[in-house]
Amino acid sequence: MNLDSADSRKINEAMREILSAGASAVLITLIHLPESVSIELSVGSKLLLIDSGRAIGTLGSPVLDRAVAQRARDFAASRDEVSTVWVEEFASSLAELRGATLLFERIEAEPHLVIAGAGHVGASLARLAALVGYHVTLIDDRGEFVKRELFGSEREQNIELIAAPDWTSSLRQAIANGRGVSVAIVTRGHKQDEECLRAAIAAKPDYIGMIGSKRRTNIVLEKLREEGAEEVDLKKVRAPIGLDIGAVSPEEVALAILAEVVAERRGGSGVALSSWRRP
Numbered sequence: 001m002n003l004d005s006a007d008s009r010k011i012n013e014a015m016r017e018i019l020s021a022g023a024s025a026v027l028i029t030l031i032h033l034p035e036s037v038s039i040e041l042s043v044g045s046k047l048l049l050i051d052s053g054r055a056i057g058t059l060g061s062p063v064l065d066r067a068v069a070q071r072a073r074d075f076a077a078s079r080d081e082v083s084t085v086w087v088e089e090f091a092s093s094l095a096e097l098r099g100a101t102l103l104f105e106r107i108e109a110e111p112h113l114v115i116a117g118a119g120h121v122g123a124s125l126a127r128l129a130a131l132v133g134y135h136v137t138l139i140d141d142r143g144e145f146v147k148r149e150l151f152g153s154e155r156e157q158n159i160e161l162i163a164a165p166d167w168t169s170s171l172r173q174a175i176a177n178g179r180g181v182s183v184a185i186v187t188r189g190h191k192q193d194e195e196c197l198r199a200a201i202a203a204k205p206d207y208i209g210m211i212g213s214k215r216r217t218n219i220v221l222e223k224l225r226e227e228g229a230e231e232v233d234l235k236k237v238r239a240p241i242g243l244d245i246g247a248v249s250p251e252e253v254a255l256a257i258l259a260e261v262v263a264e265r266r267g268g269s270g271v272a273l274s275s276w277r278r279p
Contacts, residue, residue: 007057011048014056015107022179024108025050026072030059031084032101039096048107051076059102067091068102075104079267082106110135111265114174114205116167116196117187118145120250121211121257125184126151126159128254132262137174139164141192167195175203182207182261184241193220201233207264209241209257243270 011027018025028047041060048056049072058065064087071090075083083104087097113129115122118140126138136159140146143163151159164170167187175181183200185208187193193210197220200208210217217239225234242256243263263270 007046010056011046014048014050014054018050018107019109022109022112022177022181023051024076024106024180026076027105027107028059028068028072029103029105030100031103032099034099037097037100041100061097064091064094064097067094072104076106080104080106109180112137112181113261114171114181114183115139116171116183116185116200117192117211118142118161119186119188121253122184122186123150124250124254125186125257127156128251128258129261130155130159132258136160137162139167139170139174141165141167167192168199171196171199172203175200175205178203178205181205182265183209184257184261185210186241186257187211190216190220193217194223197221197224197237198227198229201229201237207238207261208236209238209260211241211253211257212239214240238264 015025026049028049030041030043030045033041033043039061045059046057047059047065047068049069055065055069059068067090071085085102085104087094087100087102110133112135114137115126116139118126118138122138122140126136130136138146138159139162141164146161146163148161151161162170162174171183175183183205185193185196185200187196193212197208197210210220212220221234221237221239225231238260241260242253243259245252245256245259247253247256260270262268
């Protein structure tokens with residue numbers, strides 16, 4: 001096996017591990033090399049930079065590999081999915097590689113939304129999130145609310161339905177290591193909210209939101225505060241959950257929730273895009 005084939009195999013194996021573990025990485029591919037470049041490089045060569053700091057493969061030049069590493073960190077922070085870049089845009093000192101073009105791609109598992117509560121809002125949120133492309137896990141302690149026949153469309157077949165023997169173990173198992181995971185708590189009462197919020201905080205997902213009025217959510221948060229929950233963790237909880245869009249129906253409430261989940265994941269502000277026009 002030549003070096004290129006070995007690198008390709010290692011990169012493919014690493015990407016499978018990354019997706020399985022909920023980690024992330026940046027894959028850089030050399031996609032264009034002008035005739036003026038005298039350095040012996042190969043179009044199609046790849047370098048995988050994992051968020052742990054590990055690097056697999058090479059673009060064919062140690063100097064280029066080092067220069068690309070910083071650009072990859074900037075790309076990862078940008079939240080872009082794909083970007084095409086000329087070498088001179090980020091490494092002007094590499095004049096001998098002027099015109100060479102690199103493709104940066106984000107490698108990460110699909111976003112995962114765990115929904116606690118399969119009532120009207122939870123079911124609507126599950127359907128909407130599945131449509132948007134989320135991996136959805138819908139949990140309820142009432143088995144009749146998570147029957148497969150209630151989610152019969154082709155798109156809804158991808159919704160994972162869990163009848164919870166208890167909220168704590170079911171949530172923790174669904175959240176796993178928490179990376180790339182958002183949790184929406186939309187249960188039917190204080191007791192269920194408290195149990196779900198305890199489990200979610202302990203699992204440390206990227207996002208936690210809880211439905212309810214200001215009074216109801218403050219009661220739950222205060223209860224956990226009295227139990228010794230860390231203030232820094234409680235402040236991260238979005239409660240009441242969602243953006244203010246004047247939602248009334250379950251479907252509108254689901255839209256408000258998903259809008260906040262997406263904004264948090266993508267780094268959006270939630271501000272109207274037309275706000276710049278207003279005095």
